[in-house]
Amino acid sequence: MPGAGHAYAGRSGRALAWFGIVSVLTFVGWALTGPLFLSQHRLELPLAGKLALPTAIPEVANLIETMVAQAWLRVVEPDSAPSETAPLGAVLTASAAILNVVAMSEAHWLCRGGAFGGGARSPAIAAMLAWLVPGAGHWWLGRRGKGAIAGAALVLTFVLGVVLAEGTVVQRPRDQYFWSGEILLGLPAIVASLADAGRRVQHEMPLAELGLLCATVAGLMNVLLMLDAYATAERDLAPRPTTSPAREREATARAA
Amino acid sequence: MSRSFFVHVLAFVYLCAVVSLVLSCYREESVPVILRETVRRTAKFALGIAILAVVTMGIERWVID
Numbered sequence: 001m002p003g004a005g006h007a008y009a010g011r012s013g014r015a016l017a018w019f020g021i022v023s024v025l026t027f028v029g030w031a032l033t034g035p036l037f038l039s040q041h042r043l044e045l046p047l048a049g050k051l052a053l054p055t056a057i058p059e060v061a062n063l064i065e066t067m068v069a070q071a072w073l074r075v076v077e078p079d080s081a082p083s084e085t086a087p088l089g090a091v092l093t094a095s096a097a098i099l100n101v102v103a104m105s106e107a108h109w110l111c112r113g114g115a116f117g118g119g120a121r122s123p124a125i126a127a128m129l130a131w132l133v134p135g136a137g138h139w140w141l142g143r144r145g146k147g148a149i150a151g152a153a154l155v156l157t158f159v160l161g162v163v164l165a166e167g168t169v170v171q172r173p174r175d176q177y178f179w180s181g182e183i184l185l186g187l188p189a190i191v192a193s194l195a196d197a198g199r200r201v202q203h204e205m206p207l208a209e210l211g212l213l214c215a216t217v218a219g220l221m222n223v224l225l226m227l228d229a230y231a232t233a234e235r236d237l238a239p240r241p242t243t244s245p246a247r248e249r250e251a252t253a254r255a256a
Numbered sequence: 257m258s259r260s261f262f263v264h265v266l267a268f269v270y271l272c273a274v275v276s277l278v279l280s281c282y283r284e285e286s287v288p289v290i291l292r293e294t295v296r297r298t299a300k301f302a303l304g305i306a307i308l309a310v311v312t313m314g315i316e317r318w319v320i321d
Contacts, residue, residue, distance in 0.1 A: 160270075224282050
């Protein structure tokens with residue numbers, strides 16, 4: 001549940017903010033997507049009555065709200081017509097799930113004893129910026145050269161993929177699992193996903209698979225940049241978070 | 257050897273370079289060190305893939321055919 005980790009850590013303001021942002025994106029997204037996608041991506045649980053697990057990636061990272069949306073939208077036949085607003089809806093629900101992962105990482109940071117203030121920059125926000133614009137997390141943390149070269153390399157690889165496949169790679173209905181990797185590149189992938197929606201393959205494209213590979217690798221590599229931005233911000237913050245009460249006791253005993 | 261083969265080889269070397277660059281960024285802080293590490297890793301990756309490709313083609317030609 002978005003924000004529950006922050007509430008547990010005693011940060012009710014941040015909990016409400018994360019809950020609001022993630023929930024609005026999720027439900028607006030599913031309203032635009034319509035019931036077809038969730039009907040096609042669900043795992044029936046025979047022993048649990050009508051309960052079914054959603055298998056849409058990355059939406060499973062926001063499991064409870066996706067299950068609520070599933071119950072709200074009901075199941076439709078697989079050959080129903082897709083909604084015209086589905087590409088925008090897909091982008092919103094996927095963004096909500098990725099932001100929920102960012103919220104989880106921030107709640108984890110807070111529960112480990114991390115604190116903000118005095119100009120300190122949140123590791124989770126650095127990771128979020130790194131997702132939105134590759135390299136932006138490092139740029140925000142003052143590692144401008146590193147952010148620029150890594151971000152430019154990933155965006156260039158993604159653009160190369162889109163060009164090789166003539167703008168037919170970032171399409172969720174056709175390549176659900178590749179799309180899940182591509183969307184990790186943030187804004188460039190979101191823009192391409194909306195621009196490529198509904199574009200059909202009209203002729204033979206010998207390099208289409210290579211394009212799909214380049215675009216997906218760019219998205220997946222951005223996860224490493226997000227993790228590195230998170231770790232860099234964590235290193236910059238002082239004092240370092242307490243790792244465990246046992247280590248704290250050890251340090252106190254050593255000091256005594 | 258077709259044009260498509262060379263395009264695929266070039267693309268794989270490029271992808272090796274991108275993966276090497278991101279891995280180097282993950283480990284290092286300074287830009288010159290990152291670039292040096294990238295070149296070293298790309299050479300190792302590309303060599304590994306070339307050996308793998310030769311072995312695969314060898315198996316295809318002399319064992320399967």
